[in-house]
Amino acid sequence: DTVMTQSPDSLAVSLGERATMSCKSSQSLFYSSTKKNYLAWYQQKPGQPPKLLIYWASTRESGVPDRFSGSGSGTDFTLTISALQAEDVAVYYCQQYYSSPSTFGQGTKLEIK
Amino acid sequence: EVQVVESGGGLVQPGGSLGLSCAASGFTFSNYWMSWVRQAPGRGLEWVAHIKKDESEKYYVDSVKGRFTISRDNARNSLYLQMNNLRAEDTAVYYCARAPRQDSSYSWLDIWGQGTMVTVSS
Numbered sequence: 001d002t003v004m005t006q007s008p009d010s011l012a013v014s015l016g017e018r019a020t021m022s023c024k025s026s027q028s029l030f031y032s033s034t035k036k037n038y039l040a041w042y043q044q045k046p047g048q049p050p051k052l053l054i055y056w057a058s059t060r061e062s063g064v065p066d067r068f069s070g071s072g073s074g075t076d077f078t079l080t081i082s083a084l085q086a087e088d089v090a091v092y093y094c095q096q097y098y099s100s101p102s103t104f105g106q107g108t109k110l111e112i113k
Numbered sequence: 114e115v116q117v118v119e120s121g122g123g124l125v126q127p128g129g130s131l132g133l134s135c136a137a138s139g140f141t142f143s144n145y146w147m148s149w150v151r152q153a154p155g156r157g158l159e160w161v162a163h164i165k166k167d168e169s170e171k172y173y174v175d176s177v178k179g180r181f182t183i184s185r186d187n188a189r190n191s192l193y194l195q196m197n198n199l200r201a202e203d204t205a206v207y208y209c210a211r212a213p214r215q216d217s218s219y220s221w222l223d224i225w226g227q228g229t230m231v232t233v234s235s
């Protein structure tokens with residue numbers, strides 16, 4: 001199975017500052033025939049289900065604020081929140097859908113400093 | 114409104130069985146692969162199983178193979194998960210989720226339910 005490793009486990013950022021978190025996969029998620037990276041990002045607030053933010057590593061889901069952006073290719077990916085808002089406090093998960101079974105990272109918990 | 118709503122969770126003894134349901138609305142259910150994902154208390158997300166729109170393909174994580182069965186009824190816009198021989202480590206919130214890539218099983222998940230809690234304990 002493809003192992004997804006997120007870092008850091010937790011992150012504290014001041015309001016209005018940039019938050020950056022990493023996701024690394026044990027194998028490349030880039031599929032040459034489609035030229036796409038098979039990686040998604042989710043946000044989960046306490047007591048709520050996950051919410052899709054990003055797919056294809058960098059495509060923002062409809063309705064997601066543009067302060068959220070995804071980047072990276074192959075095995076190394078990044079989720080960036082350009083200017084942290086209070087409502088962004090959550091746990092963020094990456095997911096690979098390149099191979100079966102689909103697997104998730106362990107999550108990065110984002111807090112306000 | 115596009116949504117999925119899970120039901121059927123509860124407390125069950127080790128070795129017991131439980132059936133979960135997921136009612137879909139607001140979209141053409143029969144056009145989409147559907148998945149079950151679980152989350153143990155205080156833990157991360159684990160994909161459990163998914164099923165093709167016509168039930169012709171089903172896939173499971175190794176830890177539930179032979180014990181869980183995913184199925185669907187497109188006429189009723191419903192997804193199911195039959196769980197047998199349950200273990201303590203199956204304790205989790207179980208989410209029903211839609212996979213928006215209609216042409217492939219390799220997909221992200223865009224619509225999630227609120228989840229239903231399954232507790233396996235004596």
